[in-house]
Amino acid sequence: MNKTQKSALFSLINFLLLIIFSVHSTKVIRDVFSPEGYPNALKIVLFWAFLIFGFMALSAFLLYRRKQSSAEVESDERDDLIKKRAVLISFISVWFLLITSYAILWHIVGLDGSIPLCILPLIYLGVFFAVILVYNVAVLIQYGWGGKDGEK
Amino acid sequence: MAKNEVRNQIRRLRFENGEMTQQQLANKTGVTRQTIIAIESGKYAPSLPLAFKIARTFGMPIEDVFQYEDEDFQSSATSQDA
Numbered sequence: 363m364n365k366t367q368k369s370a371l372f373s374l375i376n377f378l379l380l381i382i383f384s385v386h387s388t389k390v391i392r393d394v395f396s397p398e399g400y401p402n403a404l405k406i407v408l409f410w411a412f413l414i415f416g417f418m419a420l421s422a423f424l425l426y427r428r429k430q431s432s433a434e435v436e437s438d439e440r441d442d443l444i445k446k447r448a449v450l451i452s453f454i455s456v457w458f459l460l461i462t463s464y465a466i467l468w469h470i471v472g473l474d475g476s477i478p479l480c481i482l483p484l485i486y487l488g489v490f491f492a493v494i495l496v497y498n499v500a501v502l503i504q505y506g507w508g509g510k511d512g513e514k
Numbered sequence: 515m516a517k518n519e520v521r522n523q524i525r526r527l528r529f530e531n532g533e534m535t536q537q538q539l540a541n542k543t544g545v546t547r548q549t550i551i552a553i554e555s556g557k558y559a560p561s562l563p564l565a566f567k568i569a570r571t572f573g574m575p576i577e578d579v580f581q582y583e584d585e586d587f588q589s590s591a592t593s594q595d596a
Contacts, residue, residue, distance in 0.1 A: 363548075364546045364547075364548050367548070434537075434540075434541060434546075435540070435541075435544055435545060435546055436546075437546065438544065438545035438546050438549050439545070439549075439560075439561055439564060440545070440546075440548075440549045440552060440558055441546065441549075505548070506557075
């Protein structure tokens with residue numbers, strides 16, 4: 363696995379960990395403000411913090427460790443091509459996701475309906491996260507998920 | 515649709531050149547080992563400068579290392595000859 367591939371894989375894992383944490387935190391967030399549930403909620407939050415930051419530190423160590431040889435290159439023309447294609451796919455997905463979400467909203471509330479103001483930034487935030495996911499998955503698919511890269 | 519394919523002799527040439535490893539060839543041509551693997555297996559067609567670099571590493575003309583197979587061109591050339 364080269365640096366680009368590792369970076370995409372680590373980003374994807376970190377991203378998935380953050381999503382799981384976000385979903386889990388909705389369950390414990392109420393306990394944080396109650397004196398009875400506070401110690402337990404703190405333990406859960408600390409567990410997730412150690413897990414996520416631990417994985418980030420491990421990722422950084424694996425990504426930026428010393429090269430085996432000075433002649434070894436970190437990326438080349440193929441990596442650049444893969445990154446360019448992934449950016450293009452991400453860009454297309456931005457439009458696709460925005461149009462889809464607006465169409466769904468339009469379908470739900472109708473032409474004369476109204477939505478709370480907070481929905482719009484939430485849509486942008488959701489699209490932003492989805493684009494990160496799309497970029498990393500696009501990079502990994504183009505490399506063949508690491509295993510099918512013709513390595514013998 | 516016609517099938518266009520760039521074939522190569524890199525694997526054979528590596529072994530004929532003192533069993534050169536993929537990493538050694540990658541270091542000499544300034545690319546990653548994964549790119550050499552992808553080129554060898556025909557999954558990636560290198561750019562012209564990289565193809566020349568690889569050919570020069572083996573001390574051979576580019577045509578001896580890479581062969582371009584174009585069914586459309588071959589069939590039209592055959593019909594013109596006839």
